[in-house]
Amino acid sequence: MKYFLLLAKRHKKYLKEKKIFRNSTISFYNFWEIEDYNNFWLQKFIVDRNLNPKNKSINFFSVFGPRYVLKKQKAAINIFFSGETMSRFKKYHDYCLPEVDLALGFDDLQHEKYFRLPLWILDFFEPTVDLEKAKEKLKQLxxxxxxxxxxxxxxxxxxxxxxxxxxxxxxxxxxxxxxxxxxxxxxxxxxxxxxxxxxxxxxxxxxxxxxxxxxxxxxxxxxxxxxxxxxxxxxxxxxxxxxxxxxxxxxxxxxxxxxxxxxxxxxxxxxxxxxxxxxxxxxxxxxxxFQDTAAEYIIQTISNLELKLKEIINQA
The missing domain is CATH 3.40.50.11660 (Glycosyl transferase family 10, C-terminal domain)
Structure with missing residues (x-):
């Protein structure tokens, strides 16, 4: 009974998300509760860095919902993101690599469609962060x-x-x-x-x-x-x-x-x-x-993410 209630709850969540993003260029499905999508890190990263000048449709997917959503909601660019361990979400163990253009997560995977982006970067560093701001943030921390x-x-x-x-x-x-x-x-x-x-x-x-x-x-x-x-x-x-x-x-x-x-x-x-x-x-x-080169590592990660997203968006 609990299993069917959970399925019903997640399907209801999907229908709500489908309505919210009906006319959106960037959409989010199966994510945790986000108060303001316009200020969500992944969206701001693309918008503030002007990575999508032609306004191609981009769908982001995560783990807090049914996997069938990836097939039902298709865009020019489809990206999977998880800040969680796949041991808790086993149906997403493969990061949906067969179904998306890019997968983002904490694992060290060697795959052409995968990029390591641990959740703590989103938690502590702004999408527009540069080296000096990263150093200042580490000082604050x-x-x-x-x-x-x-x-x-x-x-x-x-x-x-x-x-x-x-x-x-x-x-x-x-x-x-x-x-x-x-x-x-x-x-x-x-x-x-x-x-x-x-x-x-x-x-x-x-x-x-x-x-x-x-x-x-x-x-x-x-x-x-x-x-x-x-x-x-x-x-x-x-x-x-x-x-x-x-x-x-x-x-x-x-x-x-x-x-x-x-x-x-x-x-x-x-x-x-x-x-x-x-x-x-x-x-x-x-x-x-913190390691002496921690800020440089963070900025290199974010710069590489920018290059990866540019490549995928331009190819779409």
Whole structure:
């Protein structure tokens, strides 16, 4: 019954999207809820960079809806995008490469119709970003570039809705004997301060804590989300699991992250040592978490995306 209700809900969503984009040059199907499509990153990237001067029809597809939509809605250019891991959306495991002109995602795939575009670029960098703006944004995301390092009073936080793989529970149970972990999300909730004092502003909430537990939902190579960026923006030491323990090596310095290894677990000792030694803690958080060439890597990625889209649009 639940399966049929879900199908009905997704078909209803498709009909709504079909109506919204009836007369649009750029259309979006099977995406998450987007308040303003005109300001959505993918649309602004094409419009602001004038990549479609002849106004050819472009359809973007994602994973939050039925795959048959790709066959029902055809345009001059058809592009698939997912910021999610395909382990959660198995019917899209092939990034719809047989059906589209271009696929965008976080995986490192070698395919002429695929381009790696992790979701965190859309989350943190404007479509018109240049090198100087990218450097400035990384500076903003590095709390201690803008604030004096201090030893914070509160110990450790977790903001999460679920724990499908059990990793969050293992980390919390490992650290609770040192001091109680404040869990501000639906999972293991024991504080309402995120809502009552910080109006659900995650970064402002995290600015009160020494450590932030921020594992990915799956430990898949190259799958890195916004979690590390949020920790560094708040000045927390991230306690991380995921991305095959190599999150965005062109962006982050591993020395600025505490990794949780469930098979070789030294997490309790590592965290307790930093928690109880103010000098050691200050030395750790004073590191620049970003690689020296991180901004250049981001701009190169965005420039290559521009070239790829130009090529596909011009050929259509």
């Amino acid at each position: 590095n709390y201690y570039k803008n604030n004096k390092p201090i030893v914070r009073e509160k110990f450790c936080s977790l903001i999460a809705r679920h724990d499908e793989n059990g990793i969050r529970k293992k980390i919390v149970n490992t650290l609770n004997p040192i001091e109680t972990v404040d869990c501000a999300g639906k999972l293991f909730n024991n504080t309402a301060r995120l809502q009552t004092e910080f109006a659900n502003n995650k970064v402002k909430f995290l600015e009160n804590y020494k450590f932030n537990i921020c594992p990915e939902n799956t430990n898949q190579e190259s799958y890195t989300t916004e979690k590390l960026f949020e920790s560094f923006a708040a000045g927390c030491i991230p306690i991380y699991w995921g991305s095959a323990q190599k999150p965005e090596p062109n962006i982050f310095k591993p020395s600025s992250i505490i990794f949780f290894d469930e098979f070789k677990n030294t997490l309790s000792e590592d965290v307790e040592r930093l928690h109880k030694d103010p000098k050691l803690y200050l030395d750790f958080i004073s590191q620049n978490p």
